[in-house]
Amino acid sequence: MSDWPFVVAGYGVILGGLALYAALLQRRLAAARRSGPDESSPLEDE
């Protein structure tokens, strides 16, 4: 049997996972930047 299915699965999951994690991280970062540190502390500046 050819080893290529294992090679494709190995590279596919690792490189695909890397790209997916980078994209999700970018999304989490964008959400954190949007919400900002002061959103949940309305009384802080009073």
Add this chain to the structure above:
Amino acid sequence: MKARILGIAALVSVVAAAIVGLVIVPADLNQGDAQRIMYVHVGSAWVAYLSFGVTALAGLLWLWRRDPRFDALALAGAEIGVIFTAFAIWGGMMWGKPVWGVYWQWEDPRLTTTALLLVLYVGYLLLRRLTDDPTRRATRAAVVGLVAAIDIPIVHFSVVWWRGLHQTATIGSPDRILNPAAPLVFVLALVSMTLAMSLAWAYLMVRRYELARLEWAREESARRGRIVAARTPATAREVAR
């Protein structure tokens, strides 16, 4: 902007290294095409070690200096380390099946200690969710991160200390696929993928660290807000509304 440039450089490097490993390098004489998985497997394992090393060092610095930046760095290392350890295990399984005939063997010290490493750092991440107090959480996590780091040298030297299915060190060992006398193209493929993975790691670390700093600032802000609210008399709060 610098992080974006780093991200683009990492993307180009990983794609180029994958082309080298999949297309340009010839199949190994003994292991055939399955050996190509080694390039991503070793690269992932190297980056996982690096991540957990950063977590341990940053944890130590947190315990010493109590600077939130060190806790953010420790968290970034742990999360990214877990991802790359999972990649290394997956790559090893995909390489193991055609070469060893099995995906996994619990009797193998390298495989088992690597699985333990993954569990330890998943535990580290779960532990961080147990308390809302950022200082207490950082201290607990730093201690766990330091204790878990003991497993890193155990994983690395497990192939030397005990016998199992896993081969010994890929580079430097004279009877291995890659040694100083190996064809340069194999060595270049491994080095290029390891460097590309390291670039990707650096980019992810920068981004995850930035996110951890934002999360810390937000939590601290919310916590201070709760303290102010608790100390403000009810009538003053009514006026504030």
